[in-house]
Each structure stands twice: as C-alpha cells, then as structure tokens.
Amino acid sequence: MTTIPATSSFALYKRVLGYLRPYWKVFLVSLLSMSIAAATEPAFARLMKPLIDGGFVNKDGSSLIWAPLAIVGLFLVRGLTSYINEYSTSWLTGHLVQTLREEMFAKLVRLPVNYYDDHPSGRLLSRIAFDVNLVTEAGFNVITVTVKDGITIIGLLGLLFYTDWQLTLICLAVLPVVSLCVRVVSKRLRGLSRQNQQNIAQLTQVLGETIDCHRVVKVYGGEGYEAQRFQRTAEAIRHNGVKQSATSSANTGVTQLFIACALAAILYFAALRAHSGSFTAGDFMSFLTAMLMLFAPVKRITSISQSLQKGLAAAESVFGFLDEQGEPDNGTRRLQGTRGELLFDNVQFSYPAAERPALQDICFAVKPGETVALVGSSGSGKTTLVSLIPRFYEPSAGRILLDGIPLTDITLASLRQHIALVSQDVVLFNDSVAANIAYGRIGEVSREQVVEAARAANALEFIEAMPQGFDTLIGENGVRLSGGQRQRLAIARALLKNAPILILDEATSALDTQSERLVQAALENLMQNRTTLVIAHRLSTIEHADRIVVMHQGRIAEVGNHAALIAQDGLYANLHRLQFKEPAHD
Known part of the structure; x- marks a missing residue:
C-alpha cells in the first residue's frame, strides 16, 4: 500500500492545512481570537506590579481601584475571544472531517476489486470512521495549543526579560533539555499510534465478522473463540494506550522537574536581589506570577507531542488511502x-x-x-x-x-x-423494497415501472403481502426475506435496468425446487432479447x-x-x- 514516509511530518502537516484554504477567513478569525486570548496572560502578570507596589507598598488608593477593574476587563476580553476561538475551531474541524470522509468514500467506491480482495473490511471502516477524527488532532488541536500557548510563552518570557533579564536566562537554560525529551518521545509515540490504528482495525474486523456471521457463531458454538479474539485485540489496545500514556507522562514529568529546578534557582536569586533593594515587591510578584503562569503552557506544549504524533500517524493512513490508484479508466468512448x-x-x-x-x-x-x-x-x-x-x-x-x-x-x-448482473450471493440494502429494485435509478423511474419490474420477476405477490408493500424495509442484506424472494428482487432490479448484456452467476443454485421454478421463470423473462x-x-x-x-x-x-x-x-x-x-x- 502506498503511504507517506513517517519522516515527512512537514509534508503531512502542509497537506492537512491545505484543506483549510477554502475557509481561510474563518481560520484567520480563529488565529486572531486565540492570539488575543493568549496575550491576556502576560498582561495579567504585568498588572501585579502596579497592584502590589501602588496599592500595598505605596498605599496608592487609585491603584487599588483601576488595577482590579483592569483585571476584570482583561478576563472579559479573554472569555469572549476564547469563545470565538473554540466556536471557529469546532466549525473548521467539522468541515475538515466531513471533507476528508467524503473524499475517502469517493475513493472507496472507485477502488479496483483486487483492493477489496487484499484489504480487510475492518481496516477500511476504521480509516473512515476513526482515523479521520485523529487527523484533527494534527490539524487543529495542535495548532490551538501551539499558537495560543506559544504566544503566551513568548509574552511571558518577554515580561520576564523586561522585569529581570538575568533571572530569565536561568529559565532558558532548560529549553535544550526539554527539546531533546520532546524529540525522543515523538518518535516513540508515532510508532505506538500506528500500532494502535492497526489494533482498532482488527477490533472492527472481529466485530463485523461476528455480527455478519452470528448464525454460524451460534450453531457451531464459536462464542468462546470469538470472545477470545475480541479479548486479545482489546487487550492489545489497552496495552498500547498504557504505553502511550506512560511515554507522554514520563516526558511531562522530566520536563516539569527541570522547570522546577529552574524555578527554585530563580526564587533564590530573586530573594537576594530583593534583599539588596534592586528588586521591588511588585517586580517580584509580577515575575513570580509570570513564572507560575509559564508553567502550564510549557506543560501543554510538551504534552502536545502525543496528540501530534497520533494525528500525523492517522494522516499517514488517510492520505495513503486517498493516494491509492483507482480503477484504470482511460477509455474515451x-x-x-x-x-x-x-x-x-x-x-x-x-x-x-x-x-x-x-x-x-x-x-x-x-x-x-x-x-x-x-x-x-x-x-x-x-x-x-x-x-x-x-x-x-x-x-x-x-x-x-x-x-x-x-x-x-x-x-x-x-x-x-x-451490463446487468444477478449472482448467487444477492446484495440488497437496508432500505425499502422499491428502493432496492430501483437502485441506481432512484428518481429516474416511476413507481409504475418498479411495480412492472416486480411483476415480470414474479415478485409482486409476496411484495404486496408485506406490511407496507413496496415501502417495507427489508433489513440488512434482505435478512427478512427468503432466498428466493431476495433473488427475485435482484432480477427485478436487473429488469428495471434493461441492460443489453446480462450476467447470471449461479443465480438459482441455492434455492429450493419451488423457489427455483419461480426464479427460473423470472430469469426467462429477463433473458429475452439480451446477450446472456x-x-x-x-x-x-x-x-x-x-x-x-x-x-x-x-x-x-x-x-x-x-x-x-x-x-x-x-x-x-x-x-x-x-x-x-x-x-x-x-
């Protein structure tokens, strides 16, 4: 199968972001709102200096009035911009998932038959149902955290440099260690995410087979065997989830340890400066607030690697599927x-x-x-x-x-x-009788034409005996019908198509004598004036x-x-x- 190399993370990300091009205005609003919301955090830390120095140290009454009001206004702006960001991000995420699913389904119905022969249906289902959702991890959640927390970190670092650049250098000393941890953990998480997608596909496969073959499972006593298959797959998913959480948690713990060491050193040197008089109480409170506020976004930035690697692994799967070659169709006539x-x-x-x-x-x-x-x-x-x-x-x-x-x-x-096809393994849809007969021509044929096709296929009698007649739902693959009834619906569908070439693949081999006689009579009607x-x-x-x-x-x-x-x-x-x-x- 064609897949994008695991090392091309930039190419994957670029391709994901390409889907946002039609919605660039909404994306711009989202980025702008999250940037304003991020900027409120260093602004709040900065307000600590006039509040402490003016209101508590210098006993300035005006500072005790405007500083709290400024804080309220700041959080008002933050709440409004956060709401706009969350709403626009959710809107964009929904459109991305819908677009990818529609493209994948369009690819699915155009894949050659040998692709279905070689790939289990569970993997195909999990790609469209689950992998697409994980792509949004790489598409939006990572962007939100990176942009919002990135701006917050830059703003807080700027405030720290402005307050005392020497103390701030201690903070920067831990960055190379944090970057190394992130790099090592990212590689590990990408591999675990790929394995987890395979496990989910296997789980879907077991579920689908057990549901489709439930009669065989019951009559041959296969419940225990199927339960063991499901248990092994579920256990593999659990083990993988624990490994991902442990890896991410270890990364976060190591990062926090280095940050805590840097914070302890800063507090020590800040106390020495305050003792010498070159560092006011307001400076210290502003610096300490900024330092404490820096802790959360740094933690989220370092933890985002897990979401990013999940998203990129899913993007590999989704885009690898979209890049599959469809059926060769070079004909022009x-x-x-x-x-x-x-x-x-x-x-x-x-x-x-x-x-x-x-x-x-x-x-x-x-x-x-x-x-x-x-x-x-x-x-x-x-x-x-x-x-x-x-x-x-x-x-x-x-x-x-x-x-x-x-x-x-x-x-x-x-x-x-x-070409019309009637085979031994009749394929019907969980829809009405009329919709199954008119399949492929719904909206093009009248109810009278559907009824006439059913009559020619010797199906009218049993259809009219159903509770809602032609509007009766027949269940998944016609489970509520007998083999002969399903076969006659397939013949009615072929009659309605009125194709000049007819292929009959053992259309009566699985029927009893009475059903075979009815189906054979319907087939004789169908075969008239057709190459068969x-x-x-x-x-x-x-x-x-x-x-x-x-x-x-x-x-x-x-x-x-x-x-x-x-x-x-x-x-x-x-x-x-x-x-x-x-x-x-x-």
Whole structure:
C-alpha cells in the first residue's frame, strides 16, 4: 500500500492545512481570537506590579481601584475571544472531517476489486470512521495549543526579560533539555499510534465478522473463540494506550522537574536581589506570577507531542488511502447503445501470487441476443471470466471486444451501464423494497415501472403481502426475506435496468425446487432479447442455452449445445451423468 514516509511530518502537516484554504477567513478569525486570548496572560502578570507596589507598598488608593477593574476587563476580553476561538475551531474541524470522509468514500467506491480482495473490511471502516477524527488532532488541536500557548510563552518570557533579564536566562537554560525529551518521545509515540490504528482495525474486523456471521457463531458454538479474539485485540489496545500514556507522562514529568529546578534557582536569586533593594515587591510578584503562569503552557506544549504524533500517524493512513490508484479508466468512448456482441480474443488472467493462471487462451464469440452457458468444476475459471466483462479485473493478456470495440476504449461508467448482473450471493440494502429494485435509478423511474419490474420477476405477490408493500424495509442484506424472494428482487432490479448484456452467476443454485421454478421463470423473462452469459451449477437450467462452454483448469475444454455435448461424451456428459445418475454410454 502506498503511504507517506513517517519522516515527512512537514509534508503531512502542509497537506492537512491545505484543506483549510477554502475557509481561510474563518481560520484567520480563529488565529486572531486565540492570539488575543493568549496575550491576556502576560498582561495579567504585568498588572501585579502596579497592584502590589501602588496599592500595598505605596498605599496608592487609585491603584487599588483601576488595577482590579483592569483585571476584570482583561478576563472579559479573554472569555469572549476564547469563545470565538473554540466556536471557529469546532466549525473548521467539522468541515475538515466531513471533507476528508467524503473524499475517502469517493475513493472507496472507485477502488479496483483486487483492493477489496487484499484489504480487510475492518481496516477500511476504521480509516473512515476513526482515523479521520485523529487527523484533527494534527490539524487543529495542535495548532490551538501551539499558537495560543506559544504566544503566551513568548509574552511571558518577554515580561520576564523586561522585569529581570538575568533571572530569565536561568529559565532558558532548560529549553535544550526539554527539546531533546520532546524529540525522543515523538518518535516513540508515532510508532505506538500506528500500532494502535492497526489494533482498532482488527477490533472492527472481529466485530463485523461476528455480527455478519452470528448464525454460524451460534450453531457451531464459536462464542468462546470469538470472545477470545475480541479479548486479545482489546487487550492489545489497552496495552498500547498504557504505553502511550506512560511515554507522554514520563516526558511531562522530566520536563516539569527541570522547570522546577529552574524555578527554585530563580526564587533564590530573586530573594537576594530583593534583599539588596534592586528588586521591588511588585517586580517580584509580577515575575513570580509570570513564572507560575509559564508553567502550564510549557506543560501543554510538551504534552502536545502525543496528540501530534497520533494525528500525523492517522494522516499517514488517510492520505495513503486517498493516494491509492483507482480503477484504470482511460477509455474515451461512450456507448449510446450496443448490440451485445462479445469477443474474447486469446484472453489470459492470473491472480497475484497464484501458482497457475486462472484463465488461459480463452477464445470464443457471443452473438447479439445469444445465451451462452459456462459450466465446469469449481475453480475452472467461470466466475473470473465473467468478471472481466464489467472490468472488475483486467486481463493479463489478450483483449475483450464489445461490438468490435476493445473494452479498455470504453469508459467504465458507459460500459457498466450496459451490463446487468444477478449472482448467487444477492446484495440488497437496508432500505425499502422499491428502493432496492430501483437502485441506481432512484428518481429516474416511476413507481409504475418498479411495480412492472416486480411483476415480470414474479415478485409482486409476496411484495404486496408485506406490511407496507413496496415501502417495507427489508433489513440488512434482505435478512427478512427468503432466498428466493431476495433473488427475485435482484432480477427485478436487473429488469428495471434493461441492460443489453446480462450476467447470471449461479443465480438459482441455492434455492429450493419451488423457489427455483419461480426464479427460473423470472430469469426467462429477463433473458429475452439480451446477450446472456450464464454460470450454472444445475445443468438442467441451461439445457436450452444456444451454446455451452465447458471449462477445465482455466481453459475451454468443449463447446456446443446440450445435445452435441452429450453425444460427444466428454467432460460435459460426465458432469451430466454425475448430476442425474445416468449410466455411461457403451
């Protein structure tokens, strides 16, 4: 997988900030408000000098009036600017998360099929659901702390220098040590953050599989095994969290120790100066207040490394995903219509790391409106072959032509617009019956067209018997429907699409006899006047196909109609005997 190198933190940060460009005015307001809020802290420390020297030492009554009022005004300004900063930052964070999620989802639906084959769904879900939120740690929380506390530290250091530069130098002596601690800890935290993202992805994967396969888990008594898988992953997340907290806490503790040593030295020398008379009580109070106020922002600045490394590790994951190559779509031709003539010209295909090619030397043509059945044992390459037609995969060699046009010359959207697919594993959405039938054409077709498609698919009777008819929610992947009902909804969806090329991938293999009869009748309606490729497990369903292509170990072994292949007494005849228990020919 393509990822941005861990060392390119600046490049990651620059890319995150690039998403703020459309909202630069709001970002400017946020920076301005947090800067004003930060400036109030050194101003408050400075007010200690006139308050102490004027009000308590010199007994100046006016100082006792205006100094407290100035403090109230200062905190009024601070409260208002802090509110503006928090609101604008939250607004920007929301837009950043939304934009990244939308971009990631747009990338998700355009990734090639082999990407889904190679990457667990849990990792994909965790990237979009969790990693994006962590990017905001690098995007805004770090900016807020860095800018606000940075200005506070600079202002307080300026006040300290103004009050007594010699004492301030003692403060600066600890900075190199603090910087070294931050650098060492940052590297450690980045690695822990990456590992934590992998652990969360694994946790999501276990959850998803347990939910999707809950029936299998129950019937095979897998509750204990799944609980152990979940426990191991949850424990790994807990260990990682403890390591991150321990690392961050150790960094903060060491930093605070050095600052405390510097503070003790400053107090000692300040007391000597006050004793000699060169340091007033107001100076001392102002210096001490600034020193104490400096402690908190320095602590936050040194602790921000954990959030920063989490955010940058998440940004690596998010941008690595966004940089993945989508499906190759270099075609320029858009089909206005098609006759449905297909030609497989010496097609070959190999899966990555496979021991042998899945398809070899595939050469045959399908005439417009012809029904061609593909049969053969499991692993013979039938599903792989039909997957090349909508370009779910690209041939390793050879080419496929539609009406004499190479598929690679046609845009993906235009090509797939002319193809309908009905498979054994029906995919339905947790939506209404009508929405599932009209999927891909919602808003383009009328309710009457949806009803007509359902009627042609022999689905109208059971749909009208449902509580809300076509508006009934069918549950996740049609869980409230039987296998035959789900299959007929898929056929209605294909009928409504009205594509000239139809692919049927073992569409009746998992059905009982009654359901198969209804589905088969619906399929016959669907196949009329369409170029159809049928993958069949039950040979009885394809006996009337125009041609039958028998495949064996990725090659075409036999071609002919049912009668000719039975008479040939080859692979097809043998498969037929196995299914129907026929005696062998003499």
